[in-house]
Amino acid sequence: MLRAETVLGIGVSALVAVLVLPPLIAVMVTGVGAGFAPLRHTDLVLNTLLFGLLTTLGALVTGGALALALGAGVPGRTLLERLVVMPLYLTPLLTAMGWNWLGSPRSGLLNLLLHAAFGPHVTLDIVSPAGAMAVAALATAPLPFLLISDALRGLDPALLEAARVHGAMPARVFRRVTLPLLLPAGLAAAMLVFVQAIGLFSVPAVLGMPAGFYVATTEIYRLLESYPPRIADATAWGMLLLAIAALLTFTQSALLGRRSFVTITGKAFRPNLRSPAAPGLRAALAWLYVALATVLPLLALLWAASSAFVTADFRLMRFTAAHFAFVLFGYPKTWLAVGNSVLLGVLTASLVCLLGLAVSWVVLRARQAGRGVLDQLSMLPLSMPAMVFALGLLWVYVRVRLPIYGTIGILLLAYCTHYLPFGVRTSSAALRQLHPELEEAARVAGASWLRTMRRITFPLVQPAVLAAWVLLFVMAMQEVSSSILLYTSRSIVLSVAVFDLWENGNPSDVAALGFLQLAASFIVVSLVLGLRQRRGVT
Amino acid sequence: MSAGAVSVQALLVAHGTVPAVRGISFEARAGEVLTLLGPSGCGKTTTLRAVAGLEAPREGRIAIDGRTVFDAARRTNLPPERRGLAMVFQSYAIWPHMTVFENVAFGLRARGVADGDLAGAVRRSLDLVGLGALAERPATRLSGGQQQRVALARSIAGDPRVILLDEPLSNLDAQLRLAMRAEFKALQRRLGLTAIYVTHDQEEALVLSDRVLVMRDGAIEQAGTPAEIHDTPRSRFVAEFVGVRNILPCEVAEAAALLPGGLRLPVREAAPDGPAAVCFRPISVQLFPHAAPGAHPATVVAATYLGDFMQYELRCGELAICARGLPRPDFAEGAPVFWSVPADACFLVAT
Numbered sequence: 001m002l003r004a005e006t007v008l009g010i011g012v013s014a015l016v017a018v019l020v021l022p023p024l025i026a027v028m029v030t031g032v033g034a035g036f037a038p039l040r041h042t043d044l045v046l047n048t049l050l051f052g053l054l055t056t057l058g059a060l061v062t063g064g065a066l067a068l069a070l071g072a073g074v075p076g077r078t079l080l081e082r083l084v085v086m087p088l089y090l091t092p093l094l095t096a097m098g099w100n101w102l103g104s105p106r107s108g109l110l111n112l113l114l115h116a117a118f119g120p121h122v123t124l125d126i127v128s129p130a131g132a133m134a135v136a137a138l139a140t141a142p143l144p145f146l147l148i149s150d151a152l153r154g155l156d157p158a159l160l161e162a163a164r165v166h167g168a169m170p171a172r173v174f175r176r177v178t179l180p181l182l183l184p185a186g187l188a189a190a191m192l193v194f195v196q197a198i199g200l201f202s203v204p205a206v207l208g209m210p211a212g213f214y215v216a217t218t219e220i221y222r223l224l225e226s227y228p229p230r231i232a233d234a235t236a237w238g239m240l241l242l243a244i245a246a247l248l249t250f251t252q253s254a255l256l257g258r259r260s261f262v263t264i265t266g267k268a269f270r271p272n273l274r275s276p277a278a279p280g281l282r283a284a285l286a287w288l289y290v291a292l293a294t295v296l297p298l299l300a301l302l303w304a305a306s307s308a309f310v311t312a313d314f315r316l317m318r319f320t321a322a323h324f325a326f327v328l329f330g331y332p333k334t335w336l337a338v339g340n341s342v343l344l345g346v347l348t349a350s351l352v353c354l355l356g357l358a359v360s361w362v363v364l365r366a367r368q369a370g371r372g373v374l375d376q377l378s379m380l381p382l383s384m385p386a387m388v389f390a391l392g393l394l395w396v397y398v399r400v401r402l403p404i405y406g407t408i409g410i411l412l413l414a415y416c417t418h419y420l421p422f423g424v425r426t427s428s429a430a431l432r433q434l435h436p437e438l439e440e441a442a443r444v445a446g447a448s449w450l451r452t453m454r455r456i457t458f459p460l461v462q463p464a465v466l467a468a469w470v471l472l473f474v475m476a477m478q479e480v481s482s483s484i485l486l487y488t489s490r491s492i493v494l495s496v497a498v499f500d501l502w503e504n505g506n507p508s509d510v511a512a513l514g515f516l517q518l519a520a521s522f523i524v525v526s527l528v529l530g531l532r533q534r535r536g537v538t
Numbered sequence: 539m540s541a542g543a544v545s546v547q548a549l550l551v552a553h554g555t556v557p558a559v560r561g562i563s564f565e566a567r568a569g570e571v572l573t574l575l576g577p578s579g580c581g582k583t584t585t586l587r588a589v590a591g592l593e594a595p596r597e598g599r600i601a602i603d604g605r606t607v608f609d610a611a612r613r614t615n616l617p618p619e620r621r622g623l624a625m626v627f628q629s630y631a632i633w634p635h636m637t638v639f640e641n642v643a644f645g646l647r648a649r650g651v652a653d654g655d656l657a658g659a660v661r662r663s664l665d666l667v668g669l670g671a672l673a674e675r676p677a678t679r680l681s682g683g684q685q686q687r688v689a690l691a692r693s694i695a696g697d698p699r700v701i702l703l704d705e706p707l708s709n710l711d712a713q714l715r716l717a718m719r720a721e722f723k724a725l726q727r728r729l730g731l732t733a734i735y736v737t738h739d740q741e742e743a744l745v746l747s748d749r750v751l752v753m754r755d756g757a758i759e760q761a762g763t764p765a766e767i768h769d770t771p772r773s774r775f776v777a778e779f780v781g782v783r784n785i786l787p788c789e790v791a792e793a794a795a796l797l798p799g800g801l802r803l804p805v806r807e808a809a810p811d812g813p814a815a816v817c818f819r820p821i822s823v824q825l826f827p828h829a830a831p832g833a834h835p836a837t838v839v840a841a842t843y844l845g846d847f848m849q850y851e852l853r854c855g856e857l858a859i860c861a862r863g864l865p866r867p868d869f870a871e872g873a874p875v876f877w878s879v880p881a882d883a884c885f886l887v888a889t
Contacts, residue, residue, distance in 0.1 A: 460634070
């Protein structure tokens with residue numbers, strides 16, 4: 001007798017395999033066979049590695065310091081914890097553009113102030129390799145912050161107390177106990193940030209390309225934008241990124257396989273970290289980050305969007321709503337892009353949540369052969385930069401000739417696969433919190449599998465899944481790296497429209513459209529959360 | 539076959555390549571409490587879950603109420619919801635997003651009971667466990683004992699013939715455990731339920747059961763009434779598990795055990811073949827301050843206060859003997875004593 005669980009297991013495994021494997025294999029096959037362009041451009045390979053390495057270092061130090069600072073307790077901790085992760089909801093593209101308006105050498109707002117105060121020789125040049133890395137680090141710091149904060153919360157305070165009781169000074173406890181215990185989380189975060197950094201397109205495109213600083217992603221973009229598009233060379237660069245990411249993933253599991261620390265006790269974490277800095281100083285550090293990563297770029301964006309023209313001179317500044325009017329009513333792509341983006345965001349978030357829940361249920365609950373393989377398979381996109389995956393998709397669907405090419409269907413495919421690991425991770429976390437006996441009790445009480453899912457499992461994981469849905473929606477709304485390769489004029493999305501205007505349009509219009517993108521995300525998220533509150537589900 | 543009986547034949551369950559249950563057979567008769575007793579990892583919970591349909595066995599046959607629910611040979615394997623069972627889980631598995639009422643009503647709804655008949659049945663079950671007043675309370679606002687009662691009410695709401703219980707009392711504190719034990723026993727008698735009860739607590743097993751199966755490494759080590767299990771363990775493992783502290787390897791001659799040091803203890807039963815050990819409980823040991831007929835000299839090594847009685851560790855030549863008795867000042871540590879044990883309290887087990 002074929003049971004519902006079995007059908008689900010087989011169906012989910014097949015679906016994940018179809019989503020993940022063809023583009024991956026395509027990149028590997030064509031990338032290897034293309035004469036391997038990166039070999040002839042070692043400077044770009046070095047640029048990519050350097051960009052990845054320094055961005056990771058910056059993000060890890062920033063995120064780790066923030067986690068320790070907030071973990072040790074600061075005034076206004078709850079508020080700060082929310083503000084610090086805001087860059088996840090902004091987009092790296094908008095952050096980079098905001099910083100461009102703040103720190104471009106001649107017209108940046110900060111440079112105006114610097115020039116006024118210290119003369120024309122003191123200049124902050126954000127449109128540079130260093131600037132790109134700094135902004136990329138600011139934009140990706142929330143990731144290590146979240147991972148290390150989690151690890152801190154999971155630390156058994158008794159481990160630290162035991163070190164103190166046995167005679168270690170606070171600094172020694174920190175060095176010999178706290179840091180080593182945080183090492184696995186730190187390594188995991190470093191790996192994730194590095195893969196994200198070398199796959200990051202928008203920041204090097206906005207702040208690197210104008211300064212002649214190219215990395216793999218911007219090179220892929222340049223190769224595809226050239227006429228005729230040099231797809232084979234671009235894929236070879238994709239293969240390089242893939243190889244680096246795969247190597248890192250492998251190294252990480254080899255490193256962590258041997259030392260995993262189980263320190264979770266379920267007890268609430270007590271802030272006895274004894275950070276060397278005073279609470280006020282720690283709060284100041286966190287606020288500085290919030291200012292640099294969120295407030296200043298947003299203000300610059302607002303300033304650019306509402307200026308009559310972007311000027312270096314305070315005395316000439318005029319403010320106007322014309323740019324907002326233009327992007328709302330004059331720019332032909334706006335509403336098409338808004339519609340596409342919102343539709344894609346809703347579909348991506350919903351499908352990824354559903355598929356993630358199905359995968360994690362099969363992996364955690366079904367007694368099915370091969371569920372370990374399913375688990376690994378669903379995590380593969382984690383080590384596949386979005387742009388590389390898009391290259392693979394292009395290759396596959398140009399040949400297979402499914403009617404989704406040139407529609408938002410192919411974007412949906414790319415998004416769903418790229419964010420699948422996130423969906424699986426959050427669902428797994430939620431399912432792990434549910435004792436399996438809650439489901440088994442329903443089965444024994446006479447409920448079918450489907451009824452058990454509907455009445456027991458879904459209601460109980462709903463809060464966690466909804467939180468994941470919101471984040472997925474926002475991330476899908478801001479996706480640039482793969483969209484920029486897969487869109488057509490009919491399937492343009494907001495983030496691509498913003499980038500398009502950035503390359504070819506008026507800077508103030510870009511800023512206005514960027515605001516519109518933020519507003520669209522904000523409105524949909526508020527609607528969803530409001531709906532949930534009205535239904536009284538908590 | 540009578541109603542309410544559960545029959546398990548040649549049941550084999552394996553997790554991967556590791557067998558958890560190695561081809562066991564047993565039967566729970568209608569209206570009796572059958573207990574699976576054993577240490578953790580002995581396969582008792584796996585067996586129970588296989589009866590419920592929550593584990594997929596490799597081999598064997600399971601019938602409930604005369605109906606085959608699992609048969610490896612015929613590839614029959616009814617899903618849990620079609621086995622018509624009730625089950626109380628170790629974690630209680632009270633659904634936290636429902637009220638007490640909804641928890642109890644869930645199974646009735648799933649089995650298609652109309653809303654009109656529902657309320658009465660739910661009330662009756664809640665009243666049976668003394669929770670009638672808490673029907674509308676959210677399940678998250680219950681104490682451990684109340685959760686246990688809701689789990690019980692939920693399982694009996696559908697008028698089951700067979701109820702499975704997986705260490706239902708292990709999460710309660712000692713006092714509550716005793717009270718719930720008595721309540722469950724009364725309820726089971728009143729409703730005439732056939733119960734299969736899993737526990738690692740030998741006292742619980744002896745008090746509750748009509749019959750006990752002691753399990754070890756996925757096999758049944760010994761089956762019998764509580765008295766049989768308690769008084770006549772057939773192996774060293776069962777003897778240790780039911781709290782026999784004195785298990786002394788010995789030679790067997792006629793109806794007596796020969797111990798090192800020339801000690802001879804008469805036993806009540808003929809010897810099994812092969813190497814044996816003589817067993818007796820600490821409570822069966824009689825202590826004397828002076829020499830007495832048939833008593834052996836020993837020294838008190840430790841005297842431990844256990845509330846109602848003292849526990850004495852004795853050294854008798856090479857032997858260590860454990861005895862229990864009322865506190866007496868002349869049995870202080872280091873004091874010489876004499877001990878004997880009646881023949882009908884001594885039995886032999888194979889080792």
